[in-house]
Amino acid sequence: MKRFASVFTCAGALAFSVALVGCGTVQPWQKGNLAKSEMAFDPDPLQARFADHTYFSKEGASGGMSVGGGGCGCN
Amino acid sequence: MKTGSILAAALALPGLVPAAYAQVTVPNATLIQFKYLYYRDYQESGNRITVNSPALYLLAPISDSWVFEIGAVYDNVSGASPYYHTTLSGASGRGIEDARSAGDITVTKYFGRTAISARAAYSTEDDYKSIAGGLTLRHATPDQNTTFMIGGGYSSDEISPTDGPVFTRTKTTIDGIVGISQVLSKNDTAQLNLYYAQQRGYLSDPYKALYGVDQRPDKRDQMAALLRWNHYFEGLRASLRTSYRFYHDDWEVNAHTGTVEWAQELPYGFTLTPSLRYTTQSAAFFYYDPVYDATLGPPFPPGYLSSPNAFYTSDQRLSAFGGITPGIKVAKSFAGGWSVDAKAEYYEQRADWRIGGDGSPGLENFKAQLYQVGVAKKF
Amino acid sequence: MPLTSYSFAFRAMASHCEVRVYAPDGPTARHWSDSAIAEVRRIETKYSRYRDDSVTTEINRAAGGAPIAVDAETGALLDFAAALHAQSEGLFDLTSGVLRRAWDFKAQRIPSQPLLDTLLKCVGWSKVDWRSPTICLGASMEIDFGGIGKEYAADRAATLIMELGAQHGLVNLGGDIRVMGPHADGSAWKIAVQDPRGEPGATIAHLEVSLGAMATSGDYERFFESGGRRYSHLLDPRSGWPVEFWRSVSVVAPIAIAAGACATVAMLTPVDRALKFLDAQGVRYLAVDAVGHQHSK
Numbered sequence: 001m002k003r004f005a006s007v008f009t010c011a012g013a014l015a016f017s018v019a020l021v022g023c024g025t026v027q028p029w030q031k032g033n034l035a036k037s038e039m040a041f042d043p044d045p046l047q048a049r050f051a052d053h054t055y056f057s058k059e060g061a062s063g064g065m066s067v068g069g070g071g072c073g074c075n
Numbered sequence: 076m077k078t079g080s081i082l083a084a085a086l087a088l089p090g091l092v093p094a095a096y097a098q099v100t101v102p103n104a105t106l107i108q109f110k111y112l113y114y115r116d117y118q119e120s121g122n123r124i125t126v127n128s129p130a131l132y133l134l135a136p137i138s139d140s141w142v143f144e145i146g147a148v149y150d151n152v153s154g155a156s157p158y159y160h161t162t163l164s165g166a167s168g169r170g171i172e173d174a175r176s177a178g179d180i181t182v183t184k185y186f187g188r189t190a191i192s193a194r195a196a197y198s199t200e201d202d203y204k205s206i207a208g209g210l211t212l213r214h215a216t217p218d219q220n221t222t223f224m225i226g227g228g229y230s231s232d233e234i235s236p237t238d239g240p241v242f243t244r245t246k247t248t249i250d251g252i253v254g255i256s257q258v259l260s261k262n263d264t265a266q267l268n269l270y271y272a273q274q275r276g277y278l279s280d281p282y283k284a285l286y287g288v289d290q291r292p293d294k295r296d297q298m299a300a301l302l303r304w305n306h307y308f309e310g311l312r313a314s315l316r317t318s319y320r321f322y323h324d325d326w327e328v329n330a331h332t333g334t335v336e337w338a339q340e341l342p343y344g345f346t347l348t349p350s351l352r353y354t355t356q357s358a359a360f361f362y363y364d365p366v367y368d369a370t371l372g373p374p375f376p377p378g379y380l381s382s383p384n385a386f387y388t389s390d391q392r393l394s395a396f397g398g399i400t401p402g403i404k405v406a407k408s409f410a411g412g413w414s415v416d417a418k419a420e421y422y423e424q425r426a427d428w429r430i431g432g433d434g435s436p437g438l439e440n441f442k443a444q445l446y447q448v449g450v451a452k453k454f
Numbered sequence: 455m456p457l458t459s460y461s462f463a464f465r466a467m468a469s470h471c472e473v474r475v476y477a478p479d480g481p482t483a484r485h486w487s488d489s490a491i492a493e494v495r496r497i498e499t500k501y502s503r504y505r506d507d508s509v510t511t512e513i514n515r516a517a518g519g520a521p522i523a524v525d526a527e528t529g530a531l532l533d534f535a536a537a538l539h540a541q542s543e544g545l546f547d548l549t550s551g552v553l554r555r556a557w558d559f560k561a562q563r564i565p566s567q568p569l570l571d572t573l574l575k576c577v578g579w580s581k582v583d584w585r586s587p588t589i590c591l592g593a594s595m596e597i598d599f600g601g602i603g604k605e606y607a608a609d610r611a612a613t614l615i616m617e618l619g620a621q622h623g624l625v626n627l628g629g630d631i632r633v634m635g636p637h638a639d640g641s642a643w644k645i646a647v648q649d650p651r652g653e654p655g656a657t658i659a660h661l662e663v664s665l666g667a668m669a670t671s672g673d674y675e676r677f678f679e680s681g682g683r684r685y686s687h688l689l690d691p692r693s694g695w696p697v698e699f700w701r702s703v704s705v706v707a708p709i710a711i712a713a714g715a716c717a718t719v720a721m722l723t724p725v726d727r728a729l730k731f732l733d734a735q736g737v738r739y740l741a742v743d744a745v746g747h748q749h750s751k
Contacts, residue, residue: 025218026260028218029092032093033262034093038314039096039307039314044108049148060356060358060359061354063322064268064270065268067250068194070207070230
């Protein structure tokens with residue numbers, strides 16, 4: 001449990017600093033580069049699903065991107 | 076330039092400024108995507124799994140505030156999975172011929188800068204059924220530079236192995252996520268997600284339990300922190316996508332995973348994306364090395380007789396290792412919204428690639444090849 | 455990856471137009487240009503009052519009758535027009551088009567006051583019943599998107615191709631310009647400001663724009679002179695008479711429709727108040743007053 005607490009605190013501090021850095025506001029008309037599909041976090045939805053599924057089946061770690069995904073008997 | 080009242084009124088008109096991905100606005104295009112995955116893994120002892128997986132995805136804005144998404148996949152799995160450890164001297168695995176179908180639907184309603192999504196998913200194969208649902212809320216600040224996300228999900232799975240004694244066991248998972256996305260500059264976006272999951276029920280592998288020794292706890296609490304950062308290089312016309320995930324659970328699996336992708340725009344609508352993924356994980360506390368009890372022999376771990384009800388697993392995915400996946404993807408987009416893409420990846424796990432501790436000894440390296448081809452249309 | 459400059463000229467909205475874009479190859483540039491031009495033509499077709507099948511004609515035909523429903527795009531434009539009418543104290547008015555019946559620039563005749571008074575009864579946004587999604591005009595009233603049509607089309611066309619990948623270039627529709635990004639080497643576009651009393655092509659200054667838009671309102675576009683005075687197409691919708699505060703006002707703002715609206719309102723406002731207005735809006739401008747003095751920021 002202590003492990004959980006310390007990691008969450010670190011992550012929280014990181015989130016706070018990330019938000020601070022973002023204080024120079026980017027205006028709506030300046031977001032041309034951010035509108036490129038390659039600048040999305042998951043530009044290819046099916047590729048992301050395949051990757052998620054592959055690593056879930058072959059590794060001990062998983063999660064972090066969405067909820068309610070459901071399980072499978074993959075091994 | 077400060078925002079005067081006329082500019083503010085003008086910005087209320089939709090479609091006059093580019094829509095960044097990291098914001099909460101209704102998508103303005105319908106997307107249909109088809110992709111085919113061919114996966115093959117192998118280990119020297121002869122264990123090999125081949126998967127052929129066609130998958131479909133549709134994203135359709137229905138009105139100016141409703142969006143539907145549908146996903147479907149059909150996994151054809153064949154090959155052999157090891158009974159217990161994958162060592163050259165270990166027994167070869169049980170043959171598998173299985174097909175899994177899964178589908179999911181997500182409905183999202185937008186209220187200005189807030190979006191609520193409800194998702195339902197179903198997966199079925201001859202020895203495993205899963206039904207799951209989730210609810211996610213996203214909200215963006217007025218300048219659309221910061222987006223908050225919170226979500227919760229529930230899964231209920233049924234395991235009915237096709238080998239050995241007939242039984243049906245269940246497993247339930249409750250998970251939750253909170254996240255924040257931030258536009259940091261006109262060329263940078265970042266995202267931080269914190270994820271937590273609780274699994275309860277039958278968490279062991281019934282086939283490994285039948286042919287080997289696999290007795291896992293009936294609870295597993297997991298957490299992950301995922302940090303993603305995208306940067307656009309204007310001069311080079313390339314996007315750099317990076318991510319880092321820290322994972323920890325109460326089975327004492329700790330993992331660090333980093334990925335890097337470089338999407339390079341090329342002439343004639345081509346994009347070339349080399350990628351690299353590295354992961355390192357510790358073993359579950361109840362994982363035992365391929366060293367067997369002197370009296371009982373394989374697959375029994377040493378001391379099994381004195382603690383036959385303790386937790387044990389020989390599953391390589393819960394061992395300690397490092398894994399590397401280099402990959403390359405080529406995509407071409409055409410006028411009219413069509414695009415095609417192809418990706419090749421090679422994935423290897425090795426005990427001595429682990430960083431932060433010793434890898435689990437005595438196991439064969441795990442190797443896999445993954446190939447994907449896809450086509451998509453946006454309209 | 456080296457980018458090459460491409461230029462595509464076309465005619466739309468009764469003006470000389472062009473798409474100038476830096477692209478990695480010819481087919482990509484052509485694809486962007488075709489998409490931009492298609493969007494301009496779509497908007498022209500949808501809102502042109504000269505077309506029988508346009509939204510504008512449909513709304514005007516129903517004047518004096520039952521309210522008619524409009525789509526989301528038209529609704530957003532009407533909301534913008536309503537906001538602008540309020541912010542400009544009535545100077546920006548979508549219904550002022552009927553006054554063109556009084557001002558015949560070909561015949562060069564000054565209309566009689568009784569004629570103007572009759573027409574003014576049919577002018578005034580406050581007489582329009584706009585409650586989303588339905589609009590109802592009073593009998594004989596007309597709306598005309600001509601005052602914002604080119605700027606809106608320039609913004610839409612530019613945004614479309616920015617989302618397709620264009621980072622450097624501009625869309626110019628008869629002088630209403632939306633800039634998507636600077637030249638490939640990072641230098642700003644130097645956009646010429648027409649001399650309001652010079653030959654077409656004569657310039658008095660250049661405004662530098664790297665990202666944003668520029669629109670110009672001038673008394674030289676349509677006018678006639680009589681008795682030593684200039685009567686231009688820029689009419690105060692409250693009186694029906696042309697104004698003579700400025701020869702031209704050029705505004706630089708982040709998007710073209712905002713630049714155009716600021717230029718139109720400033721043009722119809724006396725000098726001191728107009729400059730205060732432009733400063734309050736936070737835009738850059740170059741304005742030439744009635745005696746030829748330049749005011750700029």
